Amino acid sequence: MLKSRTFGERVFDTVNISMLAIIGLVMFFPFYYIVAVSFTSYEEFVQSDLILWPKTWVLDAYQFIFNSKEFIRSIGVTVYVTIVGTLFNLLMTSTMAYSLTRRIWGQRFYLFLVLFTFIFGAGLIPTYLVVKATGLIDSYWSLIIPGAISSFILIVMRQFFLSIPEELIEAAYIDGGNELQIFTRIIVPLSKPALAAFGLFYAVGHWNAYFSAILYLNDPTKWTVQVVLRQIVILNDATNTLASATREAARSAHLPPPETVGMAAILLATVPILVVYPFLQKHFAKGVMLGSVKG
Amino acid sequence: MHSKNWIKSSTIAVLIFVVIGCSSSKNTDTNTNTVSKSPADSAATSTQTASQPPESKKLTISMINGSWASPLPSPTGEGVNMINEKFNINLKPQFIPYDELTNKLPVIMAAGDLPDMIGMESVDANFVKWAKQGAFLPLNDYIDKYPTLKAVPKSVWDAVTVDGKIYAIPQYFPVKYGKKPIIRKDWLDNLGLPMPTNYEELKKAAIAFTNDDPDKNGKKDTYGLGMGKLIVYGGWMGAGYDNVWYYKNDKGQYIPGNISEGFKKQITVLRDLYKAGAINKDWAVTKVGDMRKDFFAGKFGIWYEQPYDISETRFKDLKKINPTAELAVIPAFAQEDGEQGYPGLSGYYQLMSLNANLKDDPDKIDRILQMEDYFRTFIPPADRNPQNADFDWMNGFVDKAYTMVNGIAVDKENVTDLQPKSYIIDRGWAPDDESNEPAAVIQDPFTKSFIQGAVDLLKTSKFYLNPIDRIHSEVLDAKVSELDKAVNDHQTRMIVGQESLDKWDDMVQEYLRKGGQDIIDDVNRKMQEAGVTGEWK
Numbered sequence: 105m106l107k108s109r110t111f112g113e114r115v116f117d118t119v120n121i122s123m124l125a126i127i128g129l130v131m132f133f134p135f136y137y138i139v140a141v142s143f144t145s146y147e148e149f150v151q152s153d154l155i156l157w158p159k160t161w162v163l164d165a166y167q168f169i170f171n172s173k174e175f176i177r178s179i180g181v182t183v184y185v186t187i188v189g190t191l192f193n194l195l196m197t198s199t200m201a202y203s204l205t206r207r208i209w210g211q212r213f214y215l216f217l218v219l220f221t222f223i224f225g226a227g228l229i230p231t232y233l234v235v236k237a238t239g240l241i242d243s244y245w246s247l248i249i250p251g252a253i254s255s256f257i258l259i260v261m262r263q264f265f266l267s268i269p270e271e272l273i274e275a276a277y278i279d280g281g282n283e284l285q286i287f288t289r290i291i292v293p294l295s296k297p298a299l300a301a302f303g304l305f306y307a308v309g310h311w312n313a314y315f316s317a318i319l320y321l322n323d324p325t326k327w328t329v330q331v332v333l334r335q336i337v338i339l340n341d342a343t344n345t346l347a348s349a350t351r352e353a354a355r356s357a358h359l360p361p362p363e364t365v366g367m368a369a370i371l372l373a374t375v376p377i378l379v380v381y382p383f384l385q386k387h388f389a390k391g392v393m394l395g396s397v398k399g
Numbered sequence: 400m401h402s403k404n405w406i407k408s409s410t411i412a413v414l415i416f417v418v419i420g421c422s423s424s425k426n427t428d429t430n431t432n433t434v435s436k437s438p439a440d441s442a443a444t445s446t447q448t449a450s451q452p453p454e455s456k457k458l459t460i461s462m463i464n465g466s467w468a469s470p471l472p473s474p475t476g477e478g479v480n481m482i483n484e485k486f487n488i489n490l491k492p493q494f495i496p497y498d499e500l501t502n503k504l505p506v507i508m509a510a511g512d513l514p515d516m517i518g519m520e521s522v523d524a525n526f527v528k529w530a531k532q533g534a535f536l537p538l539n540d541y542i543d544k545y546p547t548l549k550a551v552p553k554s555v556w557d558a559v560t561v562d563g564k565i566y567a568i569p570q571y572f573p574v575k576y577g578k579k580p581i582i583r584k585d586w587l588d589n590l591g592l593p594m595p596t597n598y599e600e601l602k603k604a605a606i607a608f609t610n611d612d613p614d615k616n617g618k619k620d621t622y623g624l625g626m627g628k629l630i631v632y633g634g635w636m637g638a639g640y641d642n643v644w645y646y647k648n649d650k651g652q653y654i655p656g657n658i659s660e661g662f663k664k665q666i667t668v669l670r671d672l673y674k675a676g677a678i679n680k681d682w683a684v685t686k687v688g689d690m691r692k693d694f695f696a697g698k699f700g701i702w703y704e705q706p707y708d709i710s711e712t713r714f715k716d717l718k719k720i721n722p723t724a725e726l727a728v729i730p731a732f733a734q735e736d737g738e739q740g741y742p743g744l745s746g747y748y749q750l751m752s753l754n755a756n757l758k759d760d761p762d763k764i765d766r767i768l769q770m771e772d773y774f775r776t777f778i779p780p781a782d783r784n785p786q787n788a789d790f791d792w793m794n795g796f797v798d799k800a801y802t803m804v805n806g807i808a809v810d811k812e813n814v815t816d817l818q819p820k821s822y823i824i825d826r827g828w829a830p831d832d833e834s835n836e837p838a839a840v841i842q843d844p845f846t847k848s849f850i851q852g853a854v855d856l857l858k859t860s861k862f863y864l865n866p867i868d869r870i871h872s873e874v875l876d877a878k879v880s881e882l883d884k885a886v887n888d889h890q891t892r893m894i895v896g897q898e899s900l901d902k903w904d905d906m907v908q909e910y911l912r913k914g915g916q917d918i919i920d921d922v923n924r925k926m927q928e929a930g931v932t933g934e935w936k
Contacts, residue, residue, distance in 0.1 A: 150696045151720065173813070174469075174470040229509045236510060315502070318496075318499045318503060319503055322493045323474050323493075324471040324473060325473050335469045335470075335496060336469065350748050
């Protein structure tokens with residue numbers, strides 16, 4: 105096969121592969137750079153233009169991070185919110201999506217309500233008022249309950265459930281199963297790929313939770329890792345505006361941690377959610393496609 | 400049908416589950432929820448004990464404030480307990496990074512959730528809007544009762560005054576110690592050049608720094624002046640060349656600095672320097688933070704620093720890389736109109752407003768202002784030691800939260816929560832800028848000598864108080880950022896040679912036409928109403 109290729113095809117392949125390799129490297133390089141800088145000493149970082157391979161590998165940046173209780177605590181908060189939040193999301197979304205596949209009273213009305221929120225959002229202040237009125241301010245549940253069901257995921261998941269043959273469900277009825285048993289023993293096992301994929305959607309959302317944490321959580325010790333990460337990384341850039349001269353001068357007092365620490369923090373905040381991907385990737389791609397065909 | 404019932408009951412079950420979920424977190428929340436308790440509520444609790452003398456009443460005081468500090472102080476830290484005990488209050492503080500505070504404040508403002516004390520970084524359009532809407536308590540009647548409030552000069556009160564009413568307590572920041580141009584004195588000496596006193600000499604020095612190997616390492620690896628995008632910091636060598644409202648047009652109106660002839664001179668110099676290769680080629684896309692890093696790595700010779708409130712780390716790094724490095728502030732250049740001096744800063748940084756709902760609770764106002772007054776009391780650098788009981792208390796006690804090193808108090812690590820001063824942020828209102836003795840609180844000899852040199856120089860300098868800091872113009876707030884951006888774009892192109900400097904007047908006309916004249920009219924009207932002029936001090 106290989107020998108039968110024409111010269112033109114080979115040239116095309118070579119060009120193709122090298123182009124893709126270059127694009128791949130361009131994508132990969134920022135990650136590599138972050139890793140390299142996070143292991144560089146600050147003195148070396150300051151003196152060289154571009155770090156490709158640190159002359160001496162040091163762990164200063166990581167030491168700095170692990171010495172500050174703040175970062176570790178915020179990672180813990182984020183892991184907790186991600187796990188609990190994702191499970192809660194899946195429970196809420198799948199039960200509602202499934203019930204909307206059954207012929208129930210007011211089904212179309214409920215579907216309309218879901219579609220309505222899909223198109224129109226309530227806005228920041230009304231949402232805040234609801235969160236406040238339900239007493240969720242300063243509770244981790246404020247990061248979980250307001251977004252418990254994503255209308256987009258609900259609709260896609262409903263389409264997925266609709267694609268499960270009705271005969272299967274009828275057979276279960278005949279065998280004496282009730283709705284709950286059908287849901288837990290038939291629907292859920294058959295939907296594992298979809299649940300994994302949507303779970304990942306939700307989990308990434310929780311992992312990246314940022315503004316809701318600032319808005320609803322008054323206690324900085326409850327903040328998620330993205331807020332803390334931002335404080336470490338963005339402060340490096342805080343003076344980069346034409347802000348008033350006084351602000352400019354006053355902010356100088358808050359020397360941000362060195363850039364190397366910022367890089368290490370980025371790495372530590374990204375890796376945990378990154379390692380989840382390979383395990384779920386199979387389901388991920390499949391799950392996004394599913395449902396859309398049957399729609 | 401059987402199945403229908405099941406769906407119904409499971410839907411109900413889910414709803415019940417949600418309700419339980421909400422209510423259980425509600426229960427766990429009742430303690431922390433008092434943070435957002437409205438002043439009216441807390442006023443009610445305080446009137447319950449009205450029969451007792453005012454000081455013995457325990458008042459709940461909520462506060463929201465911003466900070467650039469990291470980590471932010473915890474609302475339940477030891478420092479809060481110390482404050483609570485000293486002032487017999489129940490303080491509910493809440494801290495947010497300043498850039499997010501500007502997003503969160505409008506939300507809690509709209510939700511009617513405003514705490515008793517509201518901190519902001521500076522006066523902005525929102526502050527003026529909320530003040531006009533009556534969200535803040537007018538403080539005019541209270542100022543004379545507290546010594547540290549009395550000490551605030553009128554130029555600073557002007558900044559927090561809206562329609563004649565004072566709506567915030569400004570916190571101290573020196574007028575004199577903003578960013579100043581600094582130069583590598585050792586490079587000047589190596590090349591036998593004098594300290595520049597005008598733009599011609601500055602140009603000569605910057606070009607020599609580029610071509611004549613000022614660090615004597617045999618390599619052509621240095622250049623004259625470092626600059627970041629948006630022309631920060633440029634070549635601001637005095638009030639007449641800076642972006643302040645200094646010059647007047649032919650109608651006698653003050654005009655903004657960036658369209659003035661003085662500013663044009665600065666841009667001309669930058670263009671010449673860029674042409675000569677004495678400014679970093681990529682300045683128009685470079686972050687200021689990266690330029691600062693390069694300056695302290697010894698890559699160029701002219702930059703901006705301040706002699707106050709700085710960290711020694713960068714200076715130490717420079718000395719490590721270039722042991723012979725010497726830094727000095729460049730004195731302001733004499734202007735064509737005979738004046739000479741730098742623009743002063745606004746004289747305050749950060750402000751604290753009180754919730755307008757407190758007006759029926761004089762005890763609480765008094766308690767808050769007492770507390771502010773206590774933290775605002777200036778402690779001279781010589782007294783910042785454990786022998787001074789107030790200093791010791793504010794800093795969380797010696798050997799617990801700080802230690803004395805060579806006679807200077809140095810915080811231990813991770814002590815934010817232990818220090819009362821983390822919660823009521825204040826610098827102490829200094830009688831004059833020199834009293835801060837910025838050099839006295841620095842350990843590193845190189846940093847210390849730079850600061851002392853700068854302070855000595857600035858002591859005898861004149862400073863121009865920018866009149867724009869003292870008035871509030873909605874027209875300015877609405878239009879200025881877009882107009883400034885357009886002007887900045889033109890000037891960036893002029894510096895890199897893509898646009899001729901002959902187009903300067905066109906640029907000014909464009910600025911005026913697109914709303915600049917409206918701004919100038921409104922600003923000048925406001926200045927006249929308030930009796931504010933640009934003055935040298």
